[in-house]
Amino acid sequence: MSATRNLFDLDGRTALITGGSRGLGLQMAEALGDYGARLVISARKSEELEKAQAHLQARGIAVDWVAADGGRDESIAALADAAMDKLGHVDILVNNAGASWGAPAEDYPTEAWDKVFNLNMRGLFLLTQQIAKRSMIPRQRGRIINIASIAGLRGNPPGAMKTIAYNTSKGAVVNFTRTLAGEWGPYGITVNALAPGFFPTKMSQGLIASVGEDTLKAFAPLQRFGDEEDLKGATLLFASEAGKHITGQILAVDGGVSAV
Template sequence: MADKNIFDLTGKTALVTGGSRGLGLQMAEALGSYGAKVVLSARKADELEQAQSHLQKLGIEADWVAADGSKDADIAGLADAALEKLGHVDILVNNAGASWGAPAEDYPAEAWDKVFNLNIRGLFLLTQQIGKRSMIPRKYGRILNIASIAGLRGNPPGAMQTIAYNTSKGALVNFTRTLAGEWGKYGITVNALAPGFFPSKMSQVLIKTLGEEMLIGNSPLQRLGDDEDLKGATLLFASDAGKHITGQILAVDGGYSAV
């Protein structure tokens, strides 16, 4: 008979980047609701304080660290602070990300660097720090990278002009697979979620430009993602329910990428 507590995270610790709002806060809420102690990270302290208050009202033990995930010094400071607050990190959710829209032929190099410095370079450096200092020594870890369906396919003509974002998320997909191969021997699983269209600060311009009807019209489930739709998948990869799953990419997109 299956263990009914297979998703339980009591006694576990989690660091969630980009955790002050949107998908990051949704995942932090899921982890905390199942027992994990959570540290959130983002750039703005006021938004982190609001997120902490929200989680605490739900009975979740939460703290925060303000840091810019595209800056090496901030990443080192975030790792130090998270380990000081939590003692160790069992679950790392790499959710912080950036996008920039422009035609490929005119795409600014500085915009390309901005996207990659956060979405890939900073993500790697933080993962390296947490892995080396906490997960590898303890022979345990759950790493969940937030990719995107934009990393699984190109953009239709006349749609998004986000070549750096798509490319960085495609890189994150193979980063996930490659790291899973290297760190499996340490008892660390590395997986990724590839969300589809969810209302958020990053996606609001896109949804307004393309129109919600057009986006859901291309989705088998005929809907956008909501405030609950990443929670189950997050818990699967973060808990013992997913202990034999690594190197996998799960699209949470209403079937958009399947058709």
């Protein structure tokens, strides 16, 4: 294998992926595992995690799972404990778990706002803090990949679902990423974010149904949705030695939607 190909090699690396049982999280778990990383995936539902584990193991990937609710402080602490126990240390943290809730801003329920922020931002921060203090900072190396969204870069078009808390929380993830990159760079930790556009997932199905598949595709210069492979290359870039000099960046993987 050439030296350039070796830049993406993750043999001997470990990774924790939240929301890793399906959708974009499972796609990224495939990418990291296929390139050699040993994984722990987490999500709320054990049955979905068991199914994802079997799927990944069939690809030859070493993977354990931990059921955890990223919106609850005590569950986050237990997840950090379990990840450290199973992996020994965490080289790569992918903060993918997230939630949305649709309602007009003028009538948006406070409890819905709190639920979205507790998972999308508070939980993300607490887990990142735990993993950094217990693994990345002592070892003076680490890769943190936060999953933002193009919803955190712009507002919703007229007629779209009304997701004020989701958009705001993803905007917070964007600046969290930039700020943390500056603070933890001296520890050898890179912090970057992916901002996916329209991917057919369980979370996006309401938006796709509301606006229409053809209409949403028309927003993208590439005239398509993201597919089951489209986050893999960017994930590997941020996770591997190929991205060791990249930090504080937000990479939109959206078919060009955010560029026009």
